[in-house]
Amino acid sequence: MRFQLTEDQRVLRSGVREVLARVFGAEALWAAVDGGGGLDRGLWRELGAAGFFSLRVAEGEGGVGLGVPEAVLVFEEAGRVLLPGPLVATHLAAGVVPGAASGEVVVTAVGGGGLVEWLAEADVVVGEVGGAVALRSVDPLTPLHRVPEADSSVRPDDLYVLLTAAEQLGTAVRACEAAVQHARTREQFGRPVGAFQAVKHLCAELLVRVEMARAAVYAAAVTVDPVDIAAARLLADEAAVRGARDCLQVYGGMGFTWEADVHLCLKRAWVRAERGGSITESEELLAGELLIEAG
Template identity: 65%
Template sequence: MDFRLTDDQRALRQGIRELLEGRFGREALRAAVDRADGRVGSGRTADGKRAAEGLPAVDRGDGKARTTEGKRAGGGARVLDRDLWRELGAAGFFALRLPEAEGGVGQGLPEAVLAFEEAGRVLLPGPLIATHLAAGAVAGAATGETVVTSVDGGLVEWLDDADVVRGNAGGAEPLASVDPLTPLHRLPVGTGRRPEDGALRAPRTPDAPLVSLLTAAEQLGSAARTCGTAVQHARTREQFGQPIGAFQAVQHLCADMLVRVEVARAAVYAASVTADPVDIAAARLLADEAAVRGARDCLQVYGGMGFTWESDVHLHLKRAWIRACRAGGAARSEEELADDLTAGTA
């Protein structure tokens, strides 16, 4: 059996890579980070910006459209780039798996994984997965005209910038996010929609395996980018008269990063073909590890420079931490694998 990418799949991946790197390259990434950090922007709430654009207030998912009260957790203007969102819609990013008869691209889950892997490489912000899964179910989601987010356990990403929330997010409170490009809200304790112990573990919903798989794809893309970044830095940064890549300790770090990336890639691609929940759980664990440990190892290769705000390495680490909380995170994946291993042994 041949598991290599087809010519069409390689062309799709290359097309998405060129689109994202051209539209959301490093300059755009840093500009978005600066806006989110409050260094640039008016400080208006997202609902105020939507009103200025003639858009409705957020539908919080509880049947009421309400404006956001108070300032955001980060204090700055975290407003999604609507023009970029529409460009993604026009390129078919959100409608990739929607049947052609319904106005979609008519591709499958493997192609969606390739697209989200590229999104992870450039740290593309926004509720990408929720909007992608809403294509065909929510008007305007497929074309990027409507931004959709969803309740995931006790967390909601990009609540203030979303037009539609899938799930009941009523009473959600701003939460300071470690990632400047992933604004968060959390559901209040004691509502029955969030575990009393504060554990951010998602309920078993029909979309949970897809959320987990597409999250794994994003983690894979980020891990591949930090691996390449570390290798490039090791080739060009010199100490004691030679590139630091000549030192065995640095070589081992880069080699371990590459191994984790390629093992995770094989697992994620295989899970996209089988769509089996157990395969997805295994792929998710490997991809989360590749992204988090890869970013940490990249920091080690960069040394003190990697911890500075100007470096992009910390952004990959912070985004990897946030993604690792989705759809129950490692705990849910481990439970699914354990249940499969112990099935029929009682």
């Protein structure tokens, strides 16, 4: 499949990137981390005003009237800036839950493994959360609860998984960009570290994983097929998690310090990889389809 963005889609992506740079740049990211990770309601309403949540709601119902491919582009940009909050759940609730589309209402949902993000901050919760227990989240910008009695056989909605994969893709892009920038500017023994073969290989592998994940995520956005979404999820998770780890290697010791935001990419990728449920389910779904085609 050959997937090329239309001019309108390129303009949308560029516009979303500009908006997110304005409302959630580097200073806002660190302010959120240092502030304990509470949800910024003002930011949420700004996202609502920009059409982030109402993107797929019909124009006749007050929405933007776009489709899944455009939503994937928007969530990729959100992942790239590490935008916090139950973005996917609120987006999917727009047009159904009053106030969700405008950002006046925060919606969260019980995800894979009974994990619930931002439970204390949410106005509406999709799913049963009786007996939810607070967890210590590895990601400072994703507070978590677990529902012990959650039905592990219930699979998350396919769009929930796909938009999460788009977020993972964006995080992988951020890690790749950070690694390349550091390799170009950081000098060791009088040369940029990017001049060393081992670092070149790491950066090249980062880029390959990003582009493979992008192709899969974009294709799944067009087909909205469960098998394509499973493949996109697997590749996006790998690109985000391994990409952040390789970025840490490019940074060397500096990457493990608090002020370098590379660790935020890795922590976000770890948490998002759990959101779509067991990775084994995606692997089995994809393997089953491959066996059918082979037979």
